[in-house]
Amino acid sequence: MTKKIKIDIVSDVVCPWCTIGYKRLAKAISELGMEDQVEIEWHPFELNPNMPSEGQNVNEHLAEKYGSTLEQQKASKQQMTLVGKELGFIFDYFDDMRMVNTLDAHVLLEYAKEFGKQTELNMRLTTAFFSERKDVSNRDVLKQALLDVGLNAEEGLAKLDNDEARYEVKTKEGYWQNLGVSSVPTVVFNGKSAVTGAQPVELFKEVLTELME
Secondary structure, X not given: OOOOEEEEEEEOOOOHXXXXXXXXXXXXXXXXXXXXXXXXXXXXXXXXXXXXXXXXXXXHHHHHHHOOOHHHHHHHHHXXXXXXXXXXXXXXXXXXXXXXXXXXXXXXXXXXXXXXXXXXXXXXXXXXXXXXXXXXXXXXHHHHHHHHOOOOHHXXXXXXXXXXXXXXXXXHHHHHXXXXXXXXXXXXXXXXXXXXXXXXXXXXXXXXXXXXX
């Protein structure tokens, strides 16, 4: 048994480029037939740690945070929708879409790690948010996501009221930020080399091939 390549992905479930980046990475792994040779772990990054519980309209949010006009936003969303389609992922942007707080989602992703279900839950949450118009800060939505991937919903939701579990997420966020991670996705290979952004499939294939050698 050769040693597995450890891949750490720092991301947020409401980050479209994180979804695209992961889908491209997964495609690279699949095309190289390396599914059994990699081990993926997800790490928390909140794009909007101060987002209030009611969230904020996505268009308002993007204008406020990045200064982007509605025209720029429209072009960006169209581009993401096309890229998503190529990768078999649906981005369903709509006028009343709201950016939400994702701390609870990250607490549950830490819980899912114990059962080897992190990737599954991450994709379930990001699909709920981008493809199904669901609020991934809502506990009913989070409960359903846990059930969908075969996790104990009661046990998982109990973590959301556990100060230690919440503190652990914040500590991990701080750890990656101290290492200089300021944008996501950031993909780290074997704890050494890092790639930022939704890189092309070919680039991921090159990195993985080099590491296998």
